[in-house]
Amino acid sequence: MRIFVAGGTGVVGRPLVEALVELGHEVTASTHRSENFSVVEALGARPALMNGLDDAAVRQAIMAAGPEVVINQITALSAPSRDYGKWLETTNRLRSEGTRSLIAAACEAGTRRVIAQSASFMTQPVGSGPTDESAPLYREAPEPIRSHIQANIAAEALVLDTPGIEGVVLRYGFLYGEGTAIGPGGEWATAIQSGELPIVGDGAGRYPFVHVRDAVSATVQAVDRGSPGIYNIVGDEPAPQAEWLPYLAEILGAPQPRRVSEKEAEEQVGGQAVYYGTQLPAASNAKAKAELGLNLAYPSWRQGFREVFS
Template identity: 30%
Template sequence: MQVFIAGATGVLGRRLVSQFTDRGHPVVGLTRDEDGDESVVTRGGKPRRGDLFDEESVISASEGADVVIHAATAIPTDDPSPEDWEINTRVRREGTQALVKAAANAGADQYLQQSIAWVARKPDGSWFDEESPIQPDPSTQSAIDAEAITHEAMTDHDFDIGILRCGYFYAPDAYHTRVHGQALLEGEQTIIEGSKSARISRIHVHDAASAFVAVAEAGRSGLWHIVDDEPVSAADFSKELGKLLGAPDPEQISEEEARRDIGDRQVDLYTRPMPTTNAKIRSEIGWEPEYPTYRDGLEQVVETWRGEGTLAEAE
């Protein structure tokens, strides 16, 4: 099957290109410049230029695709403004609209949409799954909208749809993971007091990509939560990463201090529990994570950093 990937140069998309091509599937990756072209080619795919906000370019680039995947995001990094978040909102809403039209135009068999597990996190912090009701808030509304557009597309067009709600990403090349590791080494990482008991479901990006591959090869429609086997608090995640790096223990700060430093949106993400399960995709698709716990995944992260010399003190 020929696979078209929007977001092919991102932290998830790069792995999608590699994993699909490794399994013998031709891949076309949407790119915007020469660096993107090189990234796709290096991983065995074929680049085609286009822009998610230019519907015609996406339709043209995806011609011939059997599977269309929306793996594009524009998550802002340092001290983001409301305008920075709006770009990611557009990627979710306008990008999804463009890609479902592209899938229909290409005569694709399947459309896969990346989403986020915390659209259904429960207000009381208890366990939830794919059957739990959605809990809209400003940070999740655009992902909820993208899911709705995807569901509508299955009604309007003759292709299967899959929505893969991923837990919090981490990986050696993920921006926030690298920043986290460097801050720990420099003694500048903090732990928010309210995060100590807030267990959150995470997923190594390698395993997130393998879930997309498994769903595409199964040719199924459905909604699945893509997380590892063991939710972990942000505090314990930091402590484990620090231990592997040989870093000093991070300082603890109050929620009030954290809200002043990094804003309400980020503090809420780390201090509100988000425990969910991968049981549904295990039973229906047969997918299993290579890194079943954050401890397994963080060992790979630190080994990669040391091998590449990514963080100076981690050599």
Template identity: 45%
Template sequence: MRVFIAGGTGVVGRRLVPQLVARGHQVTATTTSPDKLNLLERLGADGVVMDGLDAMSVRRAVAGARPDTIVHQMTAISVAHAGKADLKHMDRWFAPTVRLRTEGMDNLLAAAEAAGVPHIVAQSYANWNGIRKGGWVKTEDDPLDPMEGTAAQEGMAAVRYVDDMTVKAGGAALRFGGLYGPGATDDQVELIRKRQFPLVGGGTGYSSWVHLDDAASATVLAVEQQSTGVFNIVDDEPAPASEWLPYLALCAGAKPPMRFPKWLARMLAGEVAVLMMTEGRGFSNAKAKRELGWELRYPSWREGFKADLT
């Protein structure tokens, strides 16, 4: 199968390309930087420079690859993290990724239609952003939290846009949990080691995690099976911050995290950080395991954090 990966040099793309190549697929992967074409070649892909926000650039790249499936992995999260996390101003911090999840999505869908590409798989998001009502663990049938009135509102709208447009096009939206693995959590670990990543309130908010290799393997299955619909791509153990954050600190060789009351965290880091740490909802992976036949290398973040950091 010919597979086109938009965003091949990101943390997921770097794990996804080799998995697809190893299973016999012909992969074309994009980068925004000519300097990274050699990396894509080493991973086994045909590299192409593409600007996901330039409709003509996307159309040329897709037409040249003649793929059977397009995989949308374009984000600017690594760029955002390089400038350090800013949840207090998440609207500004994540603005480039919002554009790639909306304008970039539109450009890929238009290019797919023009080139006759029948299938698309897109990266979505399911970490702590389940609707803040009812139980702590949500399925694909539960709505995502719109986070209205917060700095996360635009970002959450972009996630829903990816889901809606992908399903409308007959593709698969893969809602990745909090990604960890090589290069994915370096900024968080740095803050933890500096004791600048505190527990907020009782740390009762839930999150769901997934290792990069498991996110990539789920994507391979969705590509090969030409899957449709929305899937939560998370591990088996959604957990409150009061459990995963101290354990991540332990694995990182850091002191236990400090504890901040909600009023202080709200003042320093903003409302989104408080909601995430105290009211966040995690996700179930039952549908992905059942319908994709997905098997995780790291069923729990407990195994994955330890393997990644020790």
């Protein structure tokens, strides 16, 4: 099968391209830097130079590949995130403007299915049980979360509502593993080691973690499995901040994390710190298991964290 992976050298993109090639697919992988061509070629794929915000470049790359399936993994999240709002700005544009260009090109190229990355940690903080894919997104969230959620909503609508396209949205949880912020040398791991990442308030926010390998496996499954729609790609076990932060600190041999009030977190970091730390609902993966055949190598973040940092 001819598959185009937009963002083929990123944290998910690179192992995804490798997995697709190993299955015998004919893969074209985009990158916005020509120096990454050798990386793509080493994976057995054909490189395409593409800026995700350049309409003409997107059209040219996808038309040249003629893909049956397009997988959108483009983000701009590899840079440090000291200013959360600014950190998200380009990714927000890639989700809204970039997805529009990608969908238009895919339609013109006769693509059958488009699979797109989204986020499972943007739902309204209501109720006590895990949320599923029908749960309302947190549209009234404080900035800068609100802009990111709006960009995700726009991207998801383009993928799901375009006639002639089988749209599949994969709402990944917080990624951990090689190359991520929660991996060796990653930003979160480094912050925990230096005691900079605190528990906010009661730390009751439940993080939906997912190992990169499981995100890749689910994406491969979505190439030819599952009805069009939205799927949460998360682990089995919700992770309250008050549990996972001390657990990871212990694994890393770091000091136990300090606690800050919600007010302090909002003043020092931003409203997102309060939402993630105290309000974030758990997310269910039942639909992905039933329809995509999601089979987690790392169902528990506890097992996964220990292996990642072993």
